[in-house]
Amino acid sequence: MQVEQRASRPAINSRLENYRNLAPAARLALMADAVGLDAADRALLADPAALAVDRANGMIENVIGTFQLPMGIATNFRINGRDYLIPMVVEEPSVVAAASYMARLARANGDGFDGVGFQTSSTAPIMRAQVQVLGITDPFGARLRILAARDRIVAAANARDAKLVSLGGGCRDIEVHVFSTSAAGPMVVMHLLVDVRDAMGANTVNTMAEAVAPLVEEASGGRVRLRILSNLADLRLSRAQVTVAPEVLTTREVAGADMIAGILEAHELAVIDPYRAATHNKGIMNGIDPVVVATGNDWRAIEAGAHAYAARSGRYTSLTTWEMNGAGHLVGTLEMPMALGLVGGATKTHPMAQAALKILGVETAQELAEITVAVGLAQNMAALRALATEGIQRGHMALHARNIAIVAGATGDEIEAVAKTLAAAHDVRVDRARELLDALRKRG
Numbered sequence: 001m002q003v004e005q006r007a008s009r010p011a012i013n014s015r016l017e018n019y020r021n022l023a024p025a026a027r028l029a030l031m032a033d034a035v036g037l038d039a040a041d042r043a044l045l046a047d048p049a050a051l052a053v054d055r056a057n058g059m060i061e062n063v064i065g066t067f068q069l070p071m072g073i074a075t076n077f078r079i080n081g082r083d084y085l086i087p088m089v090v091e092e093p094s095v096v097a098a099a100s101y102m103a104r105l106a107r108a109n110g111d112g113f114d115g116v117g118f119q120t121s122s123t124a125p126i127m128r129a130q131v132q133v134l135g136i137t138d139p140f141g142a143r144l145r146i147l148a149a150r151d152r153i154v155a156a157a158n159a160r161d162a163k164l165v166s167l168g169g170g171c172r173d174i175e176v177h178v179f180s181t182s183a184a185g186p187m188v189v190m191h192l193l194v195d196v197r198d199a200m201g202a203n204t205v206n207t208m209a210e211a212v213a214p215l216v217e218e219a220s221g222g223r224v225r226l227r228i229l230s231n232l233a234d235l236r237l238s239r240a241q242v243t244v245a246p247e248v249l250t251t252r253e254v255a256g257a258d259m260i261a262g263i264l265e266a267h268e269l270a271v272i273d274p275y276r277a278a279t280h281n282k283g284i285m286n287g288i289d290p291v292v293v294a295t296g297n298d299w300r301a302i303e304a305g306a307h308a309y310a311a312r313s314g315r316y317t318s319l320t321t322w323e324m325n326g327a328g329h330l331v332g333t334l335e336m337p338m339a340l341g342l343v344g345g346a347t348k349t350h351p352m353a354q355a356a357l358k359i360l361g362v363e364t365a366q367e368l369a370e371i372t373v374a375v376g377l378a379q380n381m382a383a384l385r386a387l388a389t390e391g392i393q394r395g396h397m398a399l400h401a402r403n404i405a406i407v408a409g410a411t412g413d414e415i416e417a418v419a420k421t422l423a424a425a426h427d428v429r430v431d432r433a434r435e436l437l438d439a440l441r442k443r444g
C-alpha cells in the first residue's frame, strides 16, 4: 500500500539552491519559510537549550543535563511525487551531503529537476508480541488449543486498549510457533499481531501480551514466562525504490554506464559476504538513524529490526538490491522493518522531535516510515557510488576535515580555512592541521 497523499497539504520545493553555503541561521529561516513553520517553532529550533533539563529529567533516570547533536536538513528529496525537507540528527560528516546529493540525482530528468524521485510503499503497521509457554509435554496439542482460543485472546488484548481500537487499530490475529529445546524442553510461543496505527507500539503490545498471558496458560495448560514485543517487525515493512538513468550518473571522470557496472559489482559483494554486508548495511543506517533520532524514535529498535531482517534467510546479507533494467537504468530497492511512531516514546516529550515532524509535514507513522526508508536507500546509493569509483575518502574526508580542524584547536573562521587546505592536499590529519593553524595564527 502506498500512503495516500493528502491534497490539503501545501506542496513544498525541497530543491534549495546554494543551501550548503548559507550560515545556520539563514538555513533555518529558508527551511522554515519553505515548510511554513511558525515563529514558536523557528525559535525552538534556534534554541541550543530546546530540551530543558526539567523536561529531560522526566524522560530518563538520574539526569544531570542534556547532550546535543547537530541537526541538518537533507534537501532535494522527492518521494511519491511530493517534495520533503528531511531533518537528520547525526554526528558523522558527509551523511547529510550524501543523502542530499543522491536525492538530487534521483529527481533529475536530463538536465532538469522534475523527475520522479523515490517511490515508496508499506504494509499496515502490524507489530508482534511474543508470549512464551513452557511446562508442556504436548506442544503441538497446546498449539491447537491456543489457536482454538484465538477469538477470546484477541478480544482480551483489545480490551486493554480501547483507544487504539477506536483509532482503527488493535489486535488482529495470533500465530503459534513450536520449538524443541534441550535446555528448557518443549516450548510454544504465541504471537499477538497488533495494528498499532501511529505508535511505535512497544508499550502497547507489551501491555496486551501481559494481559492475555493467563488466558494463554489456561488454554495451553502450560506456564507463561516471557511476554514482550519482537523487534523483528517483519509484518511492518516499508519499501523504497529508485531508478536512475546512466546520463544522470555520468561525471567528468566516469561514464554513467561504467558507474552502474561498478555499483552492481560493489553490491554483489554485500550480497555474498557478511563482512561486507555489515558495512553496506551500516551505510544504509547512516541515512535511517538520523531521521529516527530527529523524530524522537527508538533507534535501537530500528537497528535490531534491520539487522535481524538482513539475516532472515539464515545468512546475513545486503538489505538493498541494485540491478540494471532493460533500458540500462540503475534500479535500487530497499525493504525493511520500520517501526516508527508519531505518538508515544519521546516523540511527544522531546520538543525538537515535534519540530522535526512539522518540518517533514507527515500525517501518519507509515508516511514517516516510508520517507525514512527512502533516505536509507539514498545513503546506500551515495556510498556505493563513491566506493565504486573514486573511493570514500575524497568526499567524506573533505567534510571530515572540519572536525579535524576543530580537534586541532581551530575556532571561528579558522575552521574553514584549515579544513580547506587539509582537504585540497588530501592530507586530513590532526598534526598537519595543527601546523596549518600555527602558520595561520602567525600570519595574523
Ligand SMILES: CC(C)(COP(=O)([O-])OP(=O)([O-])OC[C@H]1O[C@@H](n2cnc3c(N)ncnc32)[C@H](O)[C@@H]1OP(=O)([O-])[O-])[C@@H](O)C(=O)NCCC(=O)NCCSC(=O)C[C@@](C)(O)CC(=O)[O-]
Pocket: 016, 017, 018, 019, 020, 075, 076, 092, 093, 094, 095, 096, 097, 098, 099, 100, 101, 104, 279, 280, 281, 282, 283, 284, 286, 379, 382, 383, 384, 386, 387, 392, 394, 395, 396, 399
Ligand atoms: C560527500 C559527497 C556528497 C561530495 O560529493 P561532491 O561530488 O564533492 O559534491 P558536489 O560538490 O558536486 O555537490 C553535489 C551535491 O551534493 C550535496 N553536497 C555536497 N557537498 C555538500 C555540503 N558540504 N553540504 C551540503 N550538501 C552538499 C549537494 O546536494 C550538492 O548539490 P547542490 O544541491 O549543491 O546542487 C560525495 O562524495 C558522497 O556522496 N560521498 C559518500 C559519502 C558517504 O557515504 N558518507 C557516509 C560516511 S562513510 C560510512 O560511514 C559508510 C560506508 C561508506 O562505509 C558505507 C559503505 O561502505 O557502504
Ligand SMILES: NC(=O)C1=CN([C@@H]2O[C@H](COP(=O)(O)OP(=O)(O)OC[C@H]3O[C@@H](n4cnc5c(N)ncnc54)[C@H](OP(=O)(O)O)[C@@H]3O)[C@@H](O)[C@H]2O)C=CC1
Pocket: 161, 162, 163, 164, 167, 169, 196, 197, 198, 199, 200, 201, 202, 203, 204, 205, 206, 229, 231, 298, 301, 341, 343, 344, 345, 346
Ligand atoms: N524492545 C523494544 O523495542 C521496547 C521499546 N520500548 C519503548 O516503547 C516506547 C514506544 O511504545 P509505544 O507503545 O509506541 O508508546 P506509548 O505507549 O507511549 O504510546 C502508544 C499509545 O498511544 C495512544 N495513541 C494515541 N494516538 C494514537 C495513534 N494515532 N496511534 C496509535 N496509538 C495512539 C494509544 O493508546 P492510549 O492513549 O490509550 O495510551 C497507544 O497505546 C518507546 O519509548 C520504546 O523505546 C519499550 C519496551 C521494549
